[in-house]
Amino acid sequence: MPTPKAASSRTPDATRRSERSRRAIYDAALALVVEVGYARTTVEGIASRAGVGKQTIYRWWPSKSAVLLDAYLDLTGQAGQEAQAGREGGEEPTEPTEPIGPAGPTAPAGLPDTGDLAADLKAVLRATVDELNDPRFEAPTRALTAEGVIDPELGARFVERLLEPQLQLYVRRLAAARDAGLLRPGADLRVAVELLVGPLTHRWLMRTRPLTHAYADELVDHVLQGIAPR
Protein backbone atom coordinates (compact mmCIF):
# COMPACT_ATOMS: atom_id res chain seq x y z
CA MET A 1 0.00 0.00 0.00
CA PRO A 2 1.50 3.34 -1.01
CA THR A 3 2.04 5.76 1.84
CA PRO A 4 0.31 9.12 1.49
CA LYS A 5 2.45 11.38 -0.64
CA ALA A 6 2.25 14.45 1.53
CA ALA A 7 3.41 12.65 4.63
CA SER A 8 6.35 10.72 3.21
CA SER A 9 7.87 12.58 0.30
CA ARG A 10 9.09 15.67 1.98
CA THR A 11 12.04 14.32 3.96
CA PRO A 12 13.51 12.08 1.24
CA ASP A 13 13.28 14.96 -1.24
CA ALA A 14 14.96 17.32 1.17
CA THR A 15 17.66 14.76 1.78
CA ARG A 16 18.15 14.29 -1.94
CA ARG A 17 18.36 18.03 -2.42
CA SER A 18 20.87 18.33 0.40
CA GLU A 19 22.93 15.53 -1.02
CA ARG A 20 22.84 17.14 -4.47
CA SER A 21 23.95 20.46 -2.97
CA ARG A 22 26.70 18.87 -0.96
CA ARG A 23 28.03 17.09 -4.03
CA ALA A 24 27.85 20.30 -6.10
CA ILE A 25 29.69 22.19 -3.34
CA TYR A 26 32.43 19.57 -3.11
CA ASP A 27 32.89 19.50 -6.88
CA ALA A 28 33.00 23.29 -7.08
CA ALA A 29 35.46 23.57 -4.19
CA LEU A 30 37.92 21.08 -5.66
CA ALA A 31 37.62 22.52 -9.17
CA LEU A 32 38.25 26.04 -7.89
CA VAL A 33 41.27 25.20 -5.76
CA VAL A 34 42.82 23.53 -8.79
CA GLU A 35 41.99 26.39 -11.15
CA VAL A 36 42.76 29.47 -9.09
CA GLY A 37 44.71 28.14 -6.11
CA TYR A 38 43.86 28.06 -2.45
CA ALA A 39 44.34 31.76 -1.75
CA ARG A 40 41.87 32.87 -4.43
CA THR A 41 39.27 30.23 -3.67
CA THR A 42 36.44 31.84 -1.67
CA VAL A 43 33.20 30.62 -0.12
CA GLU A 44 31.40 33.04 -2.46
CA GLY A 45 33.13 31.50 -5.46
CA ILE A 46 32.31 27.98 -4.37
CA ALA A 47 28.66 28.92 -3.77
CA SER A 48 28.35 30.62 -7.13
CA ARG A 49 29.89 27.73 -9.03
CA ALA A 50 27.84 25.17 -7.12
CA GLY A 51 24.62 27.14 -7.76
CA VAL A 52 23.79 27.47 -4.07
CA GLY A 53 23.56 30.42 -1.72
CA LYS A 54 26.57 31.37 0.39
CA GLN A 55 24.44 30.77 3.48
CA THR A 56 23.96 27.15 2.47
CA ILE A 57 27.68 26.66 2.75
CA TYR A 58 27.99 28.55 6.01
CA ARG A 59 25.14 26.49 7.46
CA TRP A 60 27.33 23.38 7.09
CA TRP A 61 30.91 24.61 7.27
CA PRO A 62 32.57 27.44 9.20
CA SER A 63 35.22 28.30 6.58
CA LYS A 64 36.54 27.56 3.13
CA SER A 65 39.28 25.41 4.58
CA ALA A 66 36.65 23.24 6.27
CA VAL A 67 34.74 22.81 2.99
CA LEU A 68 37.92 21.98 1.10
CA LEU A 69 39.07 19.49 3.69
CA ASP A 70 35.71 17.68 3.64
CA ALA A 71 35.61 17.78 -0.17
CA TYR A 72 39.05 16.24 -0.33
CA LEU A 73 38.30 13.60 2.28
CA ASP A 74 35.18 12.73 0.29
CA LEU A 75 37.22 12.39 -2.90
CA THR A 76 39.77 10.11 -1.28
CA GLY A 77 37.03 8.17 0.49
CA GLN A 78 35.33 7.49 -2.85
CA ALA A 79 38.57 6.09 -4.23
CA GLY A 80 38.89 3.87 -1.19
CA GLN A 81 35.35 2.56 -1.66
CA GLU A 82 35.90 1.91 -5.38
CA ALA A 83 39.04 -0.03 -4.59
CA GLN A 84 37.29 -1.93 -1.82
CA ALA A 85 34.37 -2.79 -4.14
CA GLY A 86 36.87 -3.93 -6.74
CA ARG A 87 38.57 -6.17 -4.21
CA GLU A 88 35.37 -7.71 -2.94
CA GLY A 89 33.11 -7.90 -5.96
CA GLY A 90 35.25 -8.02 -9.08
CA GLU A 91 35.91 -11.16 -11.07
CA GLU A 92 39.60 -10.40 -11.11
CA PRO A 93 41.16 -9.50 -7.82
CA THR A 94 42.39 -5.93 -7.97
CA GLU A 95 45.14 -4.47 -5.88
CA PRO A 96 44.10 -2.81 -2.69
CA THR A 97 44.15 0.93 -2.88
CA GLU A 98 45.48 2.37 0.29
CA PRO A 99 46.91 5.68 1.08
CA ILE A 100 49.83 7.79 1.95
CA GLY A 101 50.33 11.47 2.33
CA PRO A 102 47.59 14.02 2.20
CA ALA A 103 47.31 12.03 -0.99
CA GLY A 104 45.29 8.93 -1.17
CA PRO A 105 42.11 7.41 0.04
CA THR A 106 41.35 6.93 3.66
CA ALA A 107 41.52 3.30 4.59
CA PRO A 108 39.79 2.78 7.87
CA ALA A 109 39.82 -0.97 7.36
CA GLY A 110 43.58 -1.27 7.75
CA LEU A 111 46.20 -2.47 5.32
CA PRO A 112 45.85 -5.91 3.76
CA ASP A 113 47.42 -8.75 5.71
CA THR A 114 47.93 -11.84 3.58
CA GLY A 115 50.86 -12.93 5.72
CA ASP A 116 53.31 -11.76 3.05
CA LEU A 117 54.45 -8.39 4.38
CA ALA A 118 56.51 -7.38 1.35
CA ALA A 119 53.69 -8.23 -1.07
CA ASP A 120 51.14 -6.38 1.03
CA LEU A 121 53.25 -3.24 1.31
CA LYS A 122 54.06 -3.31 -2.39
CA ALA A 123 50.39 -3.59 -3.30
CA VAL A 124 49.56 -0.63 -1.10
CA LEU A 125 52.41 1.56 -2.35
CA ARG A 126 51.72 0.66 -5.98
CA ALA A 127 48.12 1.68 -5.56
CA THR A 128 49.33 4.93 -4.05
CA VAL A 129 51.55 5.48 -7.07
CA ASP A 130 48.57 4.96 -9.36
CA GLU A 131 46.52 7.43 -7.43
CA LEU A 132 49.22 10.10 -7.33
CA ASN A 133 49.52 9.72 -11.09
CA ASP A 134 45.74 10.01 -11.56
CA PRO A 135 44.83 13.59 -12.59
CA ARG A 136 41.57 13.36 -10.62
CA PHE A 137 43.62 13.24 -7.43
CA GLU A 138 46.86 14.82 -8.46
CA ALA A 139 45.66 18.37 -9.01
CA PRO A 140 43.67 18.86 -5.79
CA THR A 141 46.27 16.96 -3.79
CA ARG A 142 48.99 19.27 -5.05
CA ALA A 143 46.90 22.39 -4.41
CA LEU A 144 46.07 21.41 -0.84
CA THR A 145 49.50 20.01 -0.02
CA ALA A 146 51.12 23.23 -1.22
CA GLU A 147 48.84 25.29 0.98
CA GLY A 148 49.54 23.04 3.97
CA VAL A 149 53.27 23.59 3.44
CA ILE A 150 52.89 27.33 4.01
CA ASP A 151 49.85 27.41 6.33
CA PRO A 152 50.65 25.54 9.55
CA GLU A 153 47.04 25.50 10.73
CA LEU A 154 45.69 23.97 7.52
CA GLY A 155 48.66 21.62 7.33
CA ALA A 156 48.01 20.41 10.88
CA ARG A 157 44.37 19.65 10.12
CA PHE A 158 45.32 17.60 7.05
CA VAL A 159 47.92 15.71 9.00
CA GLU A 160 45.52 15.04 11.85
CA ARG A 161 42.56 13.96 9.74
CA LEU A 162 44.31 12.29 6.81
CA LEU A 163 48.04 11.67 6.96
CA GLU A 164 48.57 10.56 10.55
CA PRO A 165 45.74 7.98 10.57
CA GLN A 166 47.22 6.56 7.37
CA LEU A 167 50.74 6.38 8.79
CA GLN A 168 49.30 4.55 11.78
CA LEU A 169 47.81 1.90 9.48
CA TYR A 170 51.30 1.16 8.21
CA VAL A 171 52.68 1.10 11.74
CA ARG A 172 50.01 -1.41 12.78
CA ARG A 173 50.71 -3.67 9.80
CA LEU A 174 54.43 -3.61 10.59
CA ALA A 175 53.74 -4.23 14.28
CA ALA A 176 51.77 -7.37 13.36
CA ALA A 177 54.76 -8.58 11.34
CA ARG A 178 57.14 -7.76 14.17
CA ASP A 179 54.97 -9.63 16.66
CA ALA A 180 55.08 -12.62 14.30
CA GLY A 181 58.88 -12.52 14.50
CA LEU A 182 59.33 -11.27 10.95
CA LEU A 183 61.04 -8.02 11.92
CA ARG A 184 63.79 -7.14 14.34
CA PRO A 185 62.25 -6.69 17.83
CA GLY A 186 63.76 -3.24 18.45
CA ALA A 187 63.05 -1.79 15.00
CA ASP A 188 61.55 1.72 15.05
CA LEU A 189 58.41 1.10 13.04
CA ARG A 190 57.44 4.74 12.82
CA VAL A 191 60.74 5.61 11.17
CA ALA A 192 60.33 2.60 8.86
CA VAL A 193 56.94 3.93 7.74
CA GLU A 194 58.40 7.35 7.04
CA LEU A 195 61.11 5.65 4.97
CA LEU A 196 58.39 4.15 2.79
CA VAL A 197 56.13 7.17 2.52
CA GLY A 198 58.71 9.98 2.60
CA PRO A 199 60.70 9.16 -0.54
CA LEU A 200 57.56 8.36 -2.54
CA THR A 201 55.96 11.67 -1.58
CA HIS A 202 59.21 13.58 -2.12
CA ARG A 203 59.70 12.19 -5.63
CA TRP A 204 56.14 13.02 -6.50
CA LEU A 205 56.08 16.51 -4.98
CA MET A 206 59.41 17.53 -6.52
CA ARG A 207 58.90 15.54 -9.73
CA THR A 208 62.56 14.46 -9.64
CA ARG A 209 61.90 11.17 -11.44
CA PRO A 210 58.89 9.22 -12.66
CA LEU A 211 56.79 7.64 -9.93
CA THR A 212 56.53 3.96 -10.87
CA HIS A 213 55.57 0.60 -9.43
CA ALA A 214 59.22 -0.43 -9.70
CA TYR A 215 60.17 2.44 -7.40
CA ALA A 216 57.49 1.45 -4.89
CA ASP A 217 58.86 -2.10 -4.89
CA GLU A 218 62.43 -0.89 -4.40
CA LEU A 219 61.44 1.18 -1.41
CA VAL A 220 59.69 -1.76 0.22
CA ASP A 221 62.63 -4.08 -0.40
CA HIS A 222 65.09 -1.58 0.97
CA VAL A 223 63.11 -0.74 4.08
CA LEU A 224 62.34 -4.35 4.96
CA GLN A 225 65.99 -5.23 4.60
CA GLY A 226 66.84 -2.54 7.13
CA ILE A 227 64.45 -3.95 9.75
CA ALA A 228 64.80 -7.68 9.06
CA PRO A 229 65.85 -9.88 11.97
CA ARG A 230 69.64 -10.07 12.23
Next chain:
Amino acid sequence: MPTPKAASSRTPDATRRSERSRRAIYDAALALVVEVGYARTTVEGIASRAGVGKQTIYRWWPSKSAVLLDAYLDLTGQAGQEAQAGREGGEEPTEPTEPIGPAGPTAPAGLPDTGDLAADLKAVLRATVDELNDPRFEAPTRALTAEGVIDPELGARFVERLLEPQLQLYVRRLAAARDAGLLRPGADLRVAVELLVGPLTHRWLMRTRPLTHAYADELVDHVLQGIAPR
Protein backbone atom coordinates in the same frame (compact mmCIF):
# COMPACT_ATOMS: atom_id res chain seq x y z
CA MET B 1 100.89 56.36 -4.26
CA PRO B 2 97.15 56.97 -4.52
CA THR B 3 95.67 56.57 -7.96
CA PRO B 4 93.90 59.63 -9.36
CA LYS B 5 90.33 59.70 -8.05
CA ALA B 6 88.58 60.56 -11.26
CA ALA B 7 90.11 57.73 -13.23
CA SER B 8 89.64 54.92 -10.72
CA SER B 9 86.55 55.63 -8.67
CA ARG B 10 83.83 55.44 -11.21
CA THR B 11 83.77 51.76 -11.95
CA PRO B 12 84.14 50.61 -8.33
CA ASP B 13 81.36 52.99 -7.30
CA ALA B 14 79.11 51.70 -10.03
CA THR B 15 79.92 48.19 -9.01
CA ARG B 16 79.15 48.99 -5.40
CA ARG B 17 75.87 50.57 -6.42
CA SER B 18 74.97 47.54 -8.52
CA GLU B 19 75.87 45.22 -5.70
CA ARG B 20 73.79 47.27 -3.28
CA SER B 21 70.82 47.17 -5.68
CA ARG B 22 71.18 43.45 -6.23
CA ARG B 23 71.25 42.81 -2.49
CA ALA B 24 68.21 45.07 -1.94
CA ILE B 25 66.33 43.28 -4.73
CA TYR B 26 67.11 39.84 -3.30
CA ASP B 27 66.09 40.87 0.20
CA ALA B 28 62.87 42.44 -1.08
CA ALA B 29 62.01 39.41 -3.21
CA LEU B 30 62.46 36.92 -0.37
CA ALA B 31 60.64 39.10 2.14
CA LEU B 32 57.70 39.53 -0.23
CA VAL B 33 57.31 35.89 -1.14
CA VAL B 34 57.19 35.07 2.57
CA GLU B 35 54.73 37.86 3.39
CA VAL B 36 52.25 37.68 0.53
CA GLY B 37 53.02 34.38 -1.18
CA TYR B 38 54.37 33.63 -4.62
CA ALA B 39 51.22 34.48 -6.57
CA ARG B 40 50.96 38.01 -5.16
CA THR B 41 54.65 38.79 -5.41
CA THR B 42 55.27 41.00 -8.45
CA VAL B 43 58.29 42.60 -10.09
CA GLU B 44 56.69 45.98 -9.33
CA GLY B 45 56.37 45.06 -5.67
CA ILE B 46 59.96 43.89 -5.46
CA ALA B 47 61.22 47.05 -7.17
CA SER B 48 59.21 49.31 -4.91
CA ARG B 49 60.35 47.56 -1.74
CA ALA B 50 63.97 47.51 -2.91
CA GLY B 51 63.87 51.21 -3.82
CA VAL B 52 64.87 50.60 -7.43
CA GLY B 53 63.10 51.11 -10.73
CA LYS B 54 61.23 48.21 -12.31
CA GLN B 55 63.53 48.51 -15.31
CA THR B 56 66.56 47.81 -13.12
CA ILE B 57 65.08 44.42 -12.35
CA TYR B 58 64.10 43.70 -15.94
CA ARG B 59 67.61 44.62 -17.09
CA TRP B 60 68.97 41.71 -15.08
CA TRP B 61 66.12 39.18 -14.90
CA PRO B 62 63.37 38.24 -17.33
CA SER B 63 60.70 37.42 -14.74
CA LYS B 64 59.84 37.33 -11.08
CA SER B 65 60.52 33.63 -10.93
CA ALA B 66 64.06 34.25 -12.19
CA VAL B 67 64.65 36.92 -9.51
CA LEU B 68 63.26 34.69 -6.80
CA LEU B 69 65.31 31.71 -7.89
CA ASP B 70 68.53 33.75 -7.88
CA ALA B 71 67.63 35.36 -4.55
CA TYR B 72 67.07 31.96 -3.05
CA LEU B 73 70.25 30.48 -4.51
CA ASP B 74 72.12 33.46 -3.11
CA LEU B 75 70.62 32.87 0.34
CA THR B 76 71.55 29.20 0.36
CA GLY B 77 74.99 29.99 -1.08
CA GLN B 78 75.65 32.40 1.79
CA ALA B 79 74.82 29.70 4.28
CA GLY B 80 77.18 27.35 2.50
CA GLN B 81 79.97 29.90 2.63
CA GLU B 82 79.38 30.64 6.30
CA ALA B 83 79.55 26.95 7.07
CA GLN B 84 82.67 26.55 4.92
CA ALA B 85 84.34 29.51 6.66
CA GLY B 86 83.41 27.98 10.00
CA ARG B 87 84.98 24.67 9.00
CA GLU B 88 88.19 26.20 7.71
CA GLY B 89 88.82 29.15 9.98
CA GLY B 90 87.09 28.60 13.31
CA GLU B 91 88.90 27.58 16.46
CA GLU B 92 86.33 24.89 17.09
CA PRO B 93 85.57 22.63 14.20
CA THR B 94 81.96 23.16 13.18
CA GLU B 95 79.79 20.72 11.38
CA PRO B 96 79.70 21.00 7.64
CA THR B 97 76.53 22.53 6.37
CA GLU B 98 75.41 20.82 3.28
CA PRO B 99 72.09 20.67 1.67
CA ILE B 100 69.12 18.72 0.74
CA GLY B 101 65.90 19.61 -0.93
CA PRO B 102 65.11 22.96 -2.44
CA ALA B 103 66.12 23.60 1.13
CA GLY B 104 69.68 24.13 2.01
CA PRO B 105 72.84 25.73 0.77
CA THR B 106 74.42 24.74 -2.47
CA ALA B 107 77.57 22.74 -1.85
CA PRO B 108 79.67 22.75 -4.96
CA ALA B 109 82.64 21.43 -3.01
CA GLY B 110 81.10 18.04 -2.42
CA LEU B 111 80.20 16.32 0.83
CA PRO B 112 82.87 15.82 3.47
CA ASP B 113 84.84 12.61 3.18
CA THR B 114 86.65 11.76 6.40
CA GLY B 115 86.57 8.07 5.56
CA ASP B 116 83.71 7.53 8.05
CA LEU B 117 80.65 7.43 5.82
CA ALA B 118 78.06 7.31 8.61
CA ALA B 119 79.66 10.23 10.46
CA ASP B 120 79.91 12.29 7.28
CA LEU B 121 76.29 11.70 6.31
CA LYS B 122 75.08 12.43 9.83
CA ALA B 123 77.01 15.71 9.90
CA VAL B 124 75.46 16.74 6.61
CA LEU B 125 71.91 15.75 7.53
CA ARG B 126 72.18 17.35 10.99
CA ALA B 127 73.29 20.60 9.37
CA THR B 128 70.32 20.34 7.03
CA VAL B 129 68.02 19.88 10.03
CA ASP B 130 69.47 23.03 11.61
CA GLU B 131 68.92 24.96 8.44
CA LEU B 132 65.36 23.77 7.94
CA ASN B 133 64.65 24.83 11.51
CA ASP B 134 66.23 28.28 10.96
CA PRO B 135 63.51 30.86 10.27
CA ARG B 136 65.79 32.71 7.84
CA PHE B 137 65.59 29.71 5.52
CA GLU B 138 62.39 28.07 6.58
CA ALA B 139 59.95 30.72 5.41
CA PRO B 140 61.31 31.32 1.88
CA THR B 141 61.98 27.63 1.43
CA ARG B 142 58.38 26.80 2.28
CA ALA B 143 57.04 29.55 0.02
CA LEU B 144 59.08 28.45 -2.97
CA THR B 145 58.65 24.72 -2.38
CA ALA B 146 54.88 25.18 -2.18
CA GLU B 147 54.86 27.05 -5.47
CA GLY B 148 57.02 24.39 -7.10
CA VAL B 149 54.53 21.74 -6.00
CA ILE B 150 51.78 23.36 -8.05
CA ASP B 151 53.79 25.02 -10.84
CA PRO B 152 55.68 22.35 -12.80
CA GLU B 153 57.83 24.85 -14.67
CA LEU B 154 59.07 26.60 -11.54
CA GLY B 155 59.44 23.26 -9.77
CA ALA B 156 61.57 21.93 -12.62
CA ARG B 157 63.91 24.92 -12.47
CA PHE B 158 64.42 24.51 -8.75
CA VAL B 159 65.09 20.82 -9.15
CA GLU B 160 67.52 21.43 -11.98
CA ARG B 161 69.46 24.25 -10.35
CA LEU B 162 69.29 23.26 -6.70
CA LEU B 163 67.90 19.87 -5.73
CA GLU B 164 69.37 17.60 -8.37
CA PRO B 165 72.97 18.90 -8.03
CA GLN B 166 72.64 18.33 -4.29
CA LEU B 167 71.32 14.80 -4.68
CA GLN B 168 74.25 14.08 -6.98
CA LEU B 169 76.69 15.15 -4.25
CA TYR B 170 75.23 12.45 -2.03
CA VAL B 171 75.37 9.92 -4.84
CA ARG B 172 79.05 10.70 -5.40
CA ARG B 173 79.88 10.36 -1.70
CA LEU B 174 78.10 7.00 -1.58
CA ALA B 175 79.80 5.88 -4.80
CA ALA B 176 83.21 6.60 -3.22
CA ALA B 177 82.23 4.42 -0.27
CA ARG B 178 80.96 1.68 -2.56
CA ASP B 179 84.19 1.76 -4.57
CA ALA B 180 86.07 1.38 -1.29
CA GLY B 181 84.10 -1.81 -0.64
CA LEU B 182 82.03 -0.30 2.17
CA LEU B 183 78.67 -0.77 0.43
CA ARG B 184 77.09 -3.62 -1.45
CA PRO B 185 78.31 -3.52 -5.08
CA GLY B 186 74.82 -3.63 -6.61
CA ALA B 187 73.18 -1.11 -4.27
CA ASP B 188 71.05 1.54 -6.00
CA LEU B 189 72.72 4.68 -4.68
CA ARG B 190 70.15 7.04 -6.11
CA VAL B 191 67.37 5.28 -4.23
CA ALA B 192 69.55 5.29 -1.11
CA VAL B 193 69.91 9.07 -1.37
CA GLU B 194 66.17 9.52 -1.75
CA LEU B 195 65.73 7.39 1.37
CA LEU B 196 67.87 9.88 3.29
CA VAL B 197 66.46 13.08 1.85
CA GLY B 198 62.83 12.06 1.28
CA PRO B 199 61.79 11.28 4.86
CA LEU B 200 63.59 14.33 6.24
CA THR B 201 61.89 16.62 3.74
CA HIS B 202 58.51 14.91 4.21
CA ARG B 203 58.63 15.29 8.01
CA TRP B 204 59.57 18.93 7.64
CA LEU B 205 57.05 19.79 4.92
CA MET B 206 54.14 18.05 6.65
CA ARG B 207 55.32 18.89 10.18
CA THR B 208 54.36 15.41 11.35
CA ARG B 209 57.01 15.29 14.08
CA PRO B 210 59.90 17.47 15.25
CA LEU B 211 62.90 17.50 12.94
CA THR B 212 65.87 16.60 15.15
CA HIS B 213 69.49 15.47 14.95
CA ALA B 214 68.40 12.15 16.40
CA TYR B 215 66.05 11.64 13.47
CA ALA B 216 68.82 12.49 11.00
CA ASP B 217 71.06 9.91 12.67
CA GLU B 218 68.34 7.26 12.58
CA LEU B 219 67.81 7.77 8.87
CA VAL B 220 71.52 7.39 8.16
CA ASP B 221 71.81 4.26 10.28
CA HIS B 222 68.78 2.72 8.64
CA VAL B 223 69.80 3.48 5.09
CA LEU B 224 73.40 2.33 5.52
CA GLN B 225 72.15 -0.92 7.02
CA GLY B 226 70.06 -1.49 3.90
CA ILE B 227 73.06 -1.10 1.58
CA ALA B 228 75.80 -2.64 3.72
CA PRO B 229 77.77 -5.52 2.19
CA ARG B 230 76.06 -8.84 2.92
